[in-house]
Every structure is written in C-alpha cells, then in structure tokens.
Amino acid sequence: MSAPPPPEAVRLERVSKTYEGDQPVTALAEVDVRFLRGTMTAVMGPSGSGKSTLLHCAAGLDRPDSGRVVIGSTDLATLPEKRLTELRRDRIGFIFQAFNLVGALTVEQNILLPLRLSGRRPDTAWLAQVIGRVGLDHRLGHRPAELSGGQQQRVAIARALVTRPEVIFCDEPTGALDTQTAADVLALLRSVVDHFGQTVIMVTHDPVAASYANRVMVLADGRIVQDMPQPGVRRIAEELAMLDRRRRQQQPVPAREG
Numbered sequence: 001m002s003a004p005p006p007p008e009a010v011r012l013e014r015v016s017k018t019y020e021g022d023q024p025v026t027a028l029a030e031v032d033v034r035f036l037r038g039t040m041t042a043v044m045g046p047s048g049s050g051k052s053t054l055l056h057c058a059a060g061l062d063r064p065d066s067g068r069v070v071i072g073s074t075d076l077a078t079l080p081e082k083r084l085t086e087l088r089r090d091r092i093g094f095i096f097q098a099f100n101l102v103g104a105l106t107v108e109q110n111i112l113l114p115l116r117l118s119g120r121r122p123d124t125a126w127l128a129q130v131i132g133r134v135g136l137d138h139r140l141g142h143r144p145a146e147l148s149g150g151q152q153q154r155v156a157i158a159r160a161l162v163t164r165p166e167v168i169f170c171d172e173p174t175g176a177l178d179t180q181t182a183a184d185v186l187a188l189l190r191s192v193v194d195h196f197g198q199t200v201i202m203v204t205h206d207p208v209a210a211s212y213a214n215r216v217m218v219l220a221d222g223r224i225v226q227d228m229p230q231p232g233v234r235r236i237a238e239e240l241a242m243l244d245r246r247r248r249q250q251q252p253v254p255a256r257e258g
C-alpha cells in the first residue's frame with residue numbers, strides 16, 4: 001500500500017534565494033512554511049520583501065539556492081527541467097493580475113488550453129461544474145476582448161481549475177479589478193477552496209483581499225515575520241502599518257517564532 005498523501009499541499013524547508021549582482025539581494029532567507037490542503041493563504045509584505053520570489057520558488061517557476069520545495073510528495077529539486085514543466089502544467093494552477101488569456105481563442109478554448117497542451121481529454125462533468133461556478137455559461141463563444149476585466153479574471157480562474165490542480169498560485173489576482181468585481185472574484189476563489197477542497201496561495205497588497213484567506217503570512221526582508229490565522233481586515237492593516245513604522249525607523253523586525 002502506498003503512503004497516504006501529506007496533509008500539506010506545499011512545503012518549503014529552509015528555502016533561500018539570493019539574486020547575485022553588484023549588490024547581491026537576499027530575497028528569501030531560510031523560509032520554512034507549510035500550506036495545508038483545502039486552505040487559502042494570503043502572502044503579504046512591503047514591496048521587495050520577497051513575496052513574488054516565494055511564490056515563484058513554491059510553484060517551481062524558479063529554483064531556490066538552497067532548501068527544499070515539496071509539492072504533495074514531490075521534491076522539486078529532484079526533477080529535471082522537463083518534468084518540472086510537466087508538473088507545473090498538470091498539478092499547479094496560476095492566476096495572475098494580467099489575465100494572460102489568448103486573444104485569438106474563445107472563452108471555452110482558453111479554459112481548455114491547459115488540457116489541450118497536456119493532451120488530456122476534458123472531464124465534461126467537471127468542466128460544466130467549473131464553468132457554472134464561474135458563471136461563464138453564456139459567454140463560452142466570446143473572445144477575451146469582448147469581456148469585462150472581472151469576466152476575464154473568471155476565465156483565468158476556470159482555466160486554473162480545469163486540470164484540478166493540487167494548488168493554485170495567485171499573484172495580485174484582483175489588482176486590476178474594481179472593488180465590487182474584486183469582491184466577486186475573491187468570493188469565487190474562497191468558494192473553490194470550500195467546495196472543491198483546492199489549496200490557494202495568493203500574494204496580495206490588499207488587506208481586504210487577504211481577509212478572505214484562512215491564514216495571512218507577512219514577509220519582511222525575505223523572512224516570515226507574522227503568521228496569523230484568520231485575522232480581520234483591521235488586524236491585517238494594523239500589522240502592515242506597524243511593519244511600515246518599524247522599517248521607517250530602521251528597527252529590525254523580529255522573525256515569527258516556530
């Protein structure tokens with residue numbers, strides 16, 4: 001019998017990343033973190049604190065200098081480039097601020113693209129469920145340019161869900177949207193966690209967006225300095241303001257314990 005899957009969808013163990021150059025920058029410094037299955041985590045922190053680097057290393061888009069990234073039971077360091085590409089295609093979903101839809105394809109073709117690229121047939125029942133959930137039933141034949149920003153982001157979410165990925169990485173998924181549309185998209189992401197048991201890891205600057213998450217992590221200078229279970233908007237805003245004050249006074253920010 002094979003071992004049961006680990007409770008976490010993604011695990012980072014002492015992950016470090018330095019960008020070399022005239023003045024090397026340590027973007028991540030021995031980051032240890034686990035993201036449990038069926039949860040939504042917001043990753044926050046000031047500009048340059050390492051959020052995108054963490055997301056890219058965790059998603060296998062970039063390799064850390066040291067430490068391990070494990071998705072499910074797969075240690076990414078053990079995979080050659082081709083297998084890593086396949087893993088990203090088959091087991092991970094991406095939702096970015098720029099929707100990255102293909103303009104020449106219809107909504108339906110965009111949603112099905114990841115399956116086409118991996119030569120897999122769509123599971124029609126699942127596809128119908130995903131399209132229904134994102135509310136795009138009546139838009140399948142349209143091209144992205146004919147849709148609003150919120151609708152385009154819904155297409156990107158459906159495209160990220162169609163392969164039933166183990167984890168969905170989002171980078172400012174609501175950055176380009178107005179308040180109401182952002183709220184709709186966040187509620188949708190929340191519902192895919194609650195209804196489909198997906199794992200969502202979302203980088204955001206917005207305390208309101210972060211308040212949809214089960215957990216909010218704050219990075220500063222490449223380290224996790226705060227890790228809060230279900231904080232409200234007010235607590236998140238206070239933490240960020242305190243961090244900002246400390247940075248302006250050039251006080252060191254203590255790393256979280258544990």
Ligand SMILES: Nc1ncnc2c1ncn2[C@@H]1O[C@H](COP(=O)(O)OP(=O)(O)OP(=O)(O)O)[C@@H](O)[C@H]1O
Nearest residue numbers: 019025026027045046047048049050051052053054
């Ligand atoms: N390709 C690169 N070459 C050199 N330095 C880089 C590179 N990418 C990122 N950095 C540096 O690493 C640090 C962390 O960058 P990162 O993009 O992860 O931060 P971030 O928290 O996502 O910032 P933002 O909120 O502004 O997007 C920053 O100091 C940045 O300047």
